[in-house]
Amino acid sequence: MSGVWDNDKLLRVDMTALTVAVEAYPLAWKYLGGRSLSARILLDECDPGCDPLGPDNVLVLAPGILSGTSAPTSGRLSVGCKSPLTGGIKEANAGGNPGQDLMKLGYRGVIVTGQPADREKRWGLVVSEEEVRLTAADEYKGMWNYACCERLLADRPKNASAISIGPAGELMLSAASVACTDKDKARRPARHAARGGVGAVMGSKCLKWVVIEPGKARLRQPADNKAFTTNNKVFSQAYLGDGRHNIFKGGTSTGVPMANMLNTFPYKNRTAGRNPEVDRLDGARIHEAFARRGGGMHNCMTGCIVRCSNIIHDVEGSYVTSALEFETLTLLGSCCAINNWEDVADLDRLCDELGVDTIEIGAAIAVYMDSGGMEWGDAEGAKALLRNELSKGGEIGVLIGNGALSIGVHRNHHRIPVAKGQALPAWDPRPLKAAGVTYSTSAMGADHTAGLVIDPELAGDAAVRASQEAQVVNAVCDASGFCQFMQPTLDEIRQCYSLFYGEAVTRAQIADQGWQCLEDEWEFNRRAGFTEADDDMAACLREEGIGPDNSLVFDIPPDVCAKAKTRLPLRDSLFEKGAAA
Numbered sequence: 001m002s003g004v005w006d007n008d009k010l011l012r013v014d015m016t017a018l019t020v021a022v023e024a025y026p027l028a029w030k031y032l033g034g035r036s037l038s039a040r041i042l043l044d045e046c047d048p049g050c051d052p053l054g055p056d057n058v059l060v061l062a063p064g065i066l067s068g069t070s071a072p073t074s075g076r077l078s079v080g081c082k083s084p085l086t087g088g089i090k091e092a093n094a095g096g097n098p099g100q101d102l103m104k105l106g107y108r109g110v111i112v113t114g115q116p117a118d119r120e121k122r123w124g125l126v127v128s129e130e131e132v133r134l135t136a137a138d139e140y141k142g143m144w145n146y147a148c149c150e151r152l153l154a155d156r157p158k159n160a161s162a163i164s165i166g167p168a169g170e171l172m173l174s175a176a177s178v179a180c181t182d183k184d185k186a187r188r189p190a191r192h193a194a195r196g197g198v199g200a201v202m203g204s205k206c207l208k209w210v211v212i213e214p215g216k217a218r219l220r221q222p223a224d225n226k227a228f229t230t231n232n233k234v235f236s237q238a239y240l241g242d243g244r245h246n247i248f249k250g251g252t253s254t255g256v257p258m259a260n261m262l263n264t265f266p267y268k269n270r271t272a273g274r275n276p277e278v279d280r281l282d283g284a285r286i287h288e289a290f291a292r293r294g295g296g297m298h299n300c301m302t303g304c305i306v307r308c309s310n311i312i313h314d315v316e317g318s319y320v321t322s323a324l325e326f327e328t329l330t331l332l333g334s335c336c337a338i339n340n341w342e343d344v345a346d347l348d349r350l351c352d353e354l355g356v357d358t359i360e361i362g363a364a365i366a367v368y369m370d371s372g373g374m375e376w377g378d379a380e381g382a383k384a385l386l387r388n389e390l391s392k393g394g395e396i397g398v399l400i401g402n403g404a405l406s407i408g409v410h411r412n413h414h415r416i417p418v419a420k421g422q423a424l425p426a427w428d429p430r431p432l433k434a435a436g437v438t439y440s441t442s443a444m445g446a447d448h449t450a451g452l453v454i455d456p457e458l459a460g461d462a463a464v465r466a467s468q469e470a471q472v473v474n475a476v477c478d479a480s481g482f483c484q485f486m487q488p489t490l491d492e493i494r495q496c497y498s499l500f501y502g503e504a505v506t507r508a509q510i511a512d513q514g515w516q517c518l519e520d521e522w523e524f525n526r527r528a529g530f531t532e533a534d535d536d537m538a539a540c541l542r543e544e545g546i547g548p549d550n551s552l553v554f555d556i557p558p559d560v561c562a563k564a565k566t567r568l569p570l571r572d573s574l575f576e577k578g579a580a581a
């Protein structure tokens, strides 16, 4: 049976034997992609009990099902593995162009296994129309991400893209990220699959970078090109016209005042939900600076119509970083009482250079400050810590680079806001209880992209249902390749699939796809030794209140949270909910 997937392939990279092999993509996996493909491969091929940094872990690079097509904002790349941070399954995804470029060449997944005998060497992987090969990359050893990608892409075609790790990945730190280059002319490694230490796993395999040269490869061709193209136009117009675009067109940084109002702009390691100097971290300050310094809004990947990403310049008009996101302003800024957005921009650049998750590192520094290791608000100290300690593997740098739990345990500190060992993102589970249910029950640990619900009115079983539905919608979105900021509904995604594959995808089928992804992830964790006791929240979030009269605590009992892992009857409204992060 032939179809639009005829040329789809899997690329296997064996880092023990230092060989590559290409095989046909299984037809049965047609509706797997990105996060759901990664989960299936890990469940089938990775020993859940393995050492995350050993040869038996499997690193998966998987574009979404619609990546490389003309569907708007659909080119995300998922990175999956067993997490060295949580010990469970992990998927983190990023924008930039590598996902689309891999998919244009027909690669629905790159599966990296094994580990070289000589761990001092570094390797690069070249993927192009003509060849796939591993190549020695020792000259890139220890390089920071920006210099690495500039050198890597300098003599390559203008449409080449790259995936890389920085020193943190090479040091195998548990907060290490995987960087993807954006679509701009400079092709900056500013888009990160950040959470859970996926960069440490790439580093454990001594794979410093992947470069993709799509050459003249065309967009993936749908079964019905005319209908698919028309649908994309209708979908784009709906998104731009129905209010969804208004949420993100100024960038996530403009969400700071709203979050502060809701008591979910954590301050000083979450001892408060509001920051008295919130105005200095408001994304409005960033927008004011565009007129004086340059920079502005752009899209990080080809075909994105949201354009949520900001480009930050300094007072001289020189590039500093992109994008300075709400999460980064919260964790590296407010949570550490570093209340100057320009300092946070410098810290963001350092994190991107070293290849670490800004959420985990911000939370770790906040714990360090809270336990007396540094003064609150010491921006220069935090920069020096990253630049001089973390980058070189110094003792405190390693503890911070291994995340909030690592430094918190070392400091014997009582306030470590994590779930399954992963630091909480900005959105606090005390005012936003449905988000807390997600953090407790997701196989990923505390991850807002697993199913964020921003509704302070929800409690009890209503919060459980909202969390479950958000987890299903986000799982489908993360498999599709759509950026969550596009907020596609299940109906919109299944319509794209139907026209791309030329066969109707029903509501029941797309809901099953999302649920199966969650089941696969939970099953991996069960096999890794996780129990119901792991589906909980750090004690400090249950015991220490914030908000009015410090009355807001996370008070949904574990047995009620657990209901989110038992499938509830489908409601029509599920299919009209957009993904959210």
Ligand code: SF4
Binding pocket: 073, 095, 096, 298, 299, 300, 301, 304, 305, 306, 307, 308, 309, 483, 484, 485, 486
């Ligand atoms: S919406 Fe933002 S993060 Fe998503 S692809 Fe577009 S620019 Fe990148």
